[in-house]
Amino acid sequence: MIILNGGSSSGKTGIVRCLQAVLPDPWLAFGVDSFVDALPAKMQASEAGIEIAADGRVSVGADFRELETAWTEGIVAMAGAGARIIVDDVFLGGAASQQRWQKALGELAVLWVGVKCESAVAAGREVARGDRVQGMAASQADVVHQGVVYDLEVDTTHTESVVCARAVAAHVS
Numbered sequence: 001m002i003i004l005n006g007g008s009s010s011g012k013t014g015i016v017r018c019l020q021a022v023l024p025d026p027w028l029a030f031g032v033d034s035f036v037d038a039l040p041a042k043m044q045a046s047e048a049g050i051e052i053a054a055d056g057r058v059s060v061g062a063d064f065r066e067l068e069t070a071w072t073e074g075i076v077a078m079a080g081a082g083a084r085i086i087v088d089d090v091f092l093g094g095a096a097s098q099q100r101w102q103k104a105l106g107e108l109a110v111l112w113v114g115v116k117c118e119s120a121v122a123a124g125r126e127v128a129r130g131d132r133v134q135g136m137a138a139s140q141a142d143v144v145h146q147g148v149v150y151d152l153e154v155d156t157t158h159t160e161s162v163v164c165a166r167a168v169a170a171h172v173s
Contacts, residue, residue: 001079001108002027002168003087003101005148006115007140008056008132009125011156011164012088015115018165019086023172028078031088035071039064056135058092072104079108090140095147113168114145114153121157 002019004012016029036050043049048061060068079085091097098112117125122137152171154164 001076001085001087001105001110002113002172003089003110004113004115004168005089005091005098005144005150006117006156007090007122007137007142007144009122009129009137010115010117010141011125011161012115014161015154015156015164015168016086016088018162019168022162022165022169023084025084027084027086029086029088030075032090033088035068039067043067052133052136054133054135056133056137056139058136058140060092069100069104072101076104076106076108091144091148092140094143094145095149097144098148111152111168111171112148112150114148114150115164116145116153116155116157117141118157 004015006012013031013033016031020027020029039049043063045051046061046063048063050061050064051059053059075085075087089097101110119138119141122141123134126132126134126137152168154167156164
């Protein structure tokens, strides 16, 4: 498995697409955005689900965590069955988020990749995307990396996704 962690609009999804193109074997991609999109509508803007404040800060509740655990365990089960998996995640809890993954992973091999991007650049991308609450990128840029230990870090501030993907691919055994 490869797990990429970075704030909103840091460039994770672009790196994932490029990784799928440059890695010699087929890799499945799973992103936290797809997980959030799969949640029932009643969990959107819900204290028990996920809430995105007007300033872009994200908070999640108990029902979200329960489903997130099932999602994580399902992805790990696919990897355990032999699938090559790339995960695009946002560790809102920093080290605690990584620890949740580590607990689910057990002995599975994983390459931990930190995807960094200067806050102002990520905020500009956020505006250009038009599908995010403004402020989300800035509020997540640093907090998602607090206490997280990586095998590799890439910075998309001035580096194209394909260059970052090649750097990651060079670490895949």
